[in-house]
Every structure is written in C-alpha cells, then in structure tokens.
Amino acid sequence: MTDRFMLSRRQLLKTSAAGAALGLASAAFPIGKAFAAATTVGFIYVGPKDDYGYNQAHAEGAAALKSIEGLTVVEEENVPETVDVQKTMESMINLDGASLIFPTSFGYFDPHMLAMCKKFPDVQFRHCGGMWDKAKHPMNAGSYFGYIGMGQYLNGVVAGHTSKTKKLGFVAAKPIPQVLLNINSFLLGARSVDPSITCQVIFTGEWSLAVKEAEATNALVDQGADVITSHVDSPKVVVETAAGRGAFVCGYHANQSPLAPEKYLTGAEWNWAKVYKMFVADLVAGTPLPNFTRGGLADGFVKMSPLGPAVGEPARKQFDATLAEMMKGGFAVIKGPLKSNKGAVVATAGQAFPEAAIELESMDYLVEGVVGSTA
C-alpha cells in the first residue's frame, strides 16, 4: 500500500485530504478486508465519460462497480489510441495497483494492450471488441463484446415502419467489422418490413468529429433519408442535427431520447454493468477470468431504449415479436440467400450466421441495399 503515497496524476487530481486519510488507514490496517487491499480495477476511455455514447455506456458500467465494498475503481478519460494508453496502463498498474484493466477503445488492443500483457504477466487485461485469439495472444489478455447488431436490427424494424421515403441514413465512423455488422443489421431489419428500403451510409473516418458528423447527417437528409442512425462514439450531434432537420433517429450506445424526445424512435444500448460485475465476481472468487466473452440481448449485454411516441402500432408489434424471438438466443440477421452490395454471395440459401457466429466478427462487406463502400 505504500504505492498510495507515490505521485499519481489521477490520485492527485482526485483529492488530497480524503485520499490521504484513506491511504493512512489502509496502511495501518493492511488486512481490513480480505481482497480490499489487493483489488483495483482500471477503466480507460478514449473520450469524455458523459458523451451520450460509447464512453458513457462504459462509464455507467464502471460506476455500477463502485458500490462493491473494498473494490477500487480507477478511471482515465480522453486517452488517445497511441503510446499514451500504454503509459496510462502502466501507471494504473504501478501506481494504483490495478490487477484488472479494461482498455475500452478499439484501437487500444493492438499493439498497446498486447505490449502491456507481455510486460505485466500477472495483470489481467480485457479489451472491448478486440479479437482475442488463443493461438496468437497471451492468456492474460482477453476480449468481451455484445451482439449489438441485434439492437440495430430492431432499430431497423422500427425505422422500416416509420420511413416514408424508404431511404434510411447511417453515419458511421470507420469500416471495421462491428460497424459494418451494425449497418447491415439496420438495413436487414428495415427490409424485414419492406424489401425495397435502402440505406445510405456515410463514413466520417474518425470516431469523434462533431462537425463532420453534422455535415454527414445534413447530407443524408438532403438525399431524402428520413430515419437516421449512427455508429460514432457520441451520437449526440447526429441525433440533434437529424431531429433539427425533421428526420427520425434511432439511438446507439446509450439512450439519447432526452436529446430529441419527439423524433427518437428507439435505440441499441450497451449494458456493461452486467459484464463488468461478472468479471469482478470471478476476480474476487479467484477463478480464472474468461478470455472470450460474448453476449446479446438474451444475456443482458445489450438492451433497447423504450420506444418513442412516434412509433406506430404495427412497428410496435413487429418490434416486440422480433425481440421475443431474439431473447431465445441464436437469432440470425445474416441468412441466405444474401448478396453483398458488390454482388458477391455472402450467404447461400439455407445458410445462416446466428448472433454468436465468429465469422460475423470479421465482416468486410455491406449487404445489398446499402449504398456505400468499405474503402
């Protein structure tokens, strides 16, 4: 516990008096609670914790751990996906004594987190969304993610019922598999209502570019899209801009309905509290942490925002029915016969990829009906 008295940026910032008092107390009575002295969990976010989006969803999950007695949660926000994140991880381990670290952003995984895994073999690292591979990656690394594409499928169902122009819009950050799956799921959900619906996608190239996201939303509305959703770190700007132009919106990451109460249809949200509590329970019990954790709506990893006032009765019905189907587990969004928007066959007739199918995590195509390109 002497570590407590070394200079840590985070602790210095946090407080002085209260922190020091705590440190003294636990130094004097080092074995107050069996795991209290040893268990610190670190969370690293790429953006601000209250961004109405990706980081907020993770921070809400981390906040749910704070009530666990004896567990210390350390957090750092606005950490770039560069060597900076390695420094943050190192300081969390050396100065705060973290034994489990959650670097939550996609770009933290390779090479940054992997380098730290080699350097600190006794510390556990679990990364959100990264592809952990037993053959390639160390055993103290791992990844967790949720089948949020299911949520985007449900978004699509509601969007398909609500759209009058039969054109949907999607503001996406980067063409990585998770984003592509969300785009495809959104369109396929809408096409389950009306197979003539198309979805225009605009990639902004970065996770958080407020002005470009606003421009993209405007461009989509200009081209006639009347339901917009997004996969960027903070959908706040997209939601507000789309609603301001009179289009409907589906949310992502967290519940954005307070931003556009009339225009918000529903949204695909994370429920990370569930996942983080699972990991911490394993850590406390001393059982090895799983290296590869996945779950969907049925597992409570993902949830939907309450349906908004603009959602009509037929949409509500199909939404509920589809949700009930998904809650059974193993729902397949990608099922044959299905072609990519370049004409390549991605699923032959009878072939289906259920939510847990690992092939979905290396998706590199947009399905027929999506107007856009992956490069």
Place this chain on the structure above:
Amino acid sequence: MDATEIGLWGVPLAILGGAIRVSTPFIFVSLGEAITERSGRINLGLEGTLVFGAMTAYAIAVMTGSPWLGLVAAAGAGLCFGLFHGWICKFPKVNDIAIGIALMLFGSGLAFFFGKPFIKPKAPNLPAIPFGGWSDVPQVQAALDVNVLFLIGAVLSVVLWWAFRNTRAGLIVRVVGDSSDAARAMGLNPNTVRLLATGVGGALAGIGGAYLSLYYPGSWTERISSGQGLMAVALVIFARWNPLGCFAAALLFGGAGALGPALQSVGVTQGYYLFYAAPYILTLIIMIATSSPTRSLAGAPGELSITK
C-alpha cells in the same frame, strides 16, 4: 423521383451549405488572428480560446436561457485569454509562440474542467435567418439557413480590410507590426497596441467558439473543435494576412470539408479518405502555386517572430 430527392444537385448544394455552416468559426478565428499578427505577434492559443469560448457560451446559455448572453460571455472570456497572452508577451525574451501553445493547452483543459456539468444539458441555439424562403425545395431552404454570425463575419472582414488601409487605428496596428522602431519613433507604444490587438483577436476567437456550441453543430462536447482553431491560424498565412482573404479561405475550407460527406451521400463512395483530405490538398496546391524562391511571403508583417 419525388420532391425529397435532389440527386446530384446535392453535391454543389452541400458545398454551398457547408461553406456557410462550417466556415463561421474559421472566419472569426482567422480574422482575430489576422489582427493579432498584423500587430506583430502570433497567438497560437486561439484553439484553446475557441474551445473555452464554446464552453463558456454553452454554459452561460444553459444557465441564463439566452444564447446572446452566452455569445457575449464567450467574447469576454476570449478577450481575457487574449489580454493574458498580450500581457505575458510584453516581457523581454518571452516567446509568443511558446506562450500560445501553453495557452492552447490551458484553455482546452480549463474548458474541459468547467465544462463537465454542461455536456448533458441542452442550451438554446442562436437563431438563423431563412434566406431560402423563395425555394420550395426543403434542401435549398436548409442550406440557406444562414446564421447571423456568418453575416457579421462577412461584414467584419470587409470592414477590417478597409480599416487596415484607411483608418488611424488600422495604420497604427500595421506600423507596429511592421517595425517597432518606427512605431516608437512615432510615439506609439508597441506593447499596448499588441496587447489590445491580441485581446480583440481573442474575443473574436471566443465568438467563433460560441458559434460551434450554440449553432453548428450546436452542442458542447470536449471534441467540438477537432483542431479548427489551429487550422484557422494557418489560414491567416494562407490568406496573406488579408481579412478578405481570410473570409475567402474560410469559405473554401468549409465548402471543401463538405465535399466528402456530400459525395458519399450521392453514391460516390470510393476513396472517401481522399475527399476528406481535399481542404488540405487544396491548401498545399495554392501555397505551392503562390510561393516564390525570389521573394519573401508577400504581406507578412515584419515584426512577426517567424519572419524576423
């Protein structure tokens, strides 16, 4: 095809709309920096001022319910930042570029610190004037919703261009910027002039920030600026310290920035990273085309630490 589809016309329309929507912060920051640099100082801290102005405007608008009070507060905060820069730089051997970088980090950090509680609440926006009423096409109407600040920026650039040539104040700023010795010989105090010029520059940058958070994109987040303040400072050199040039360069940047999303929206989806680089490629081309090995940068104030 129904009335909501405009197809390829979306591209020029988006460039026009984008030029109007996106350019305003560039206009204000670059005009502010033009005044400062014309007086012989470089204030690189305007990125920080822009972010702090965005936060201040949003916070005050949330608390008072008036976006105009927010705008005034942002200008005031920017003025303070500018005066602070000007005051420190009057001491001998102080490097204005280094102070600017320090203030850039300080302004952003302070804005993040005070801005935390204001990320969630919703502030009232600055009003726009609908110039598109003559058209039945909603897209044209949306593109021609022009914010008052854009118009003020346009007028201001002409006024500044005129003032630098024809008014006593403008000539004083220029003589201080071109030669401290000449200014002193005329009985002017260069430090006072630069203090005021940097202060005004900061105030304008603060207004640019208010536009970001109170109009477009119209919310306060820590990533709101994504480097626009720095780009605007670079635009001043690009515009050769000419206020009219600043206005044109800002429009060019805004319009070129809208190209990427607009092309994707009409189905030109290949190579969007290249389109996103358009503003920078354009800048490079113009810089290369207008530079010459036989003379120094035209229009550069003689007292600037980069040209001395």
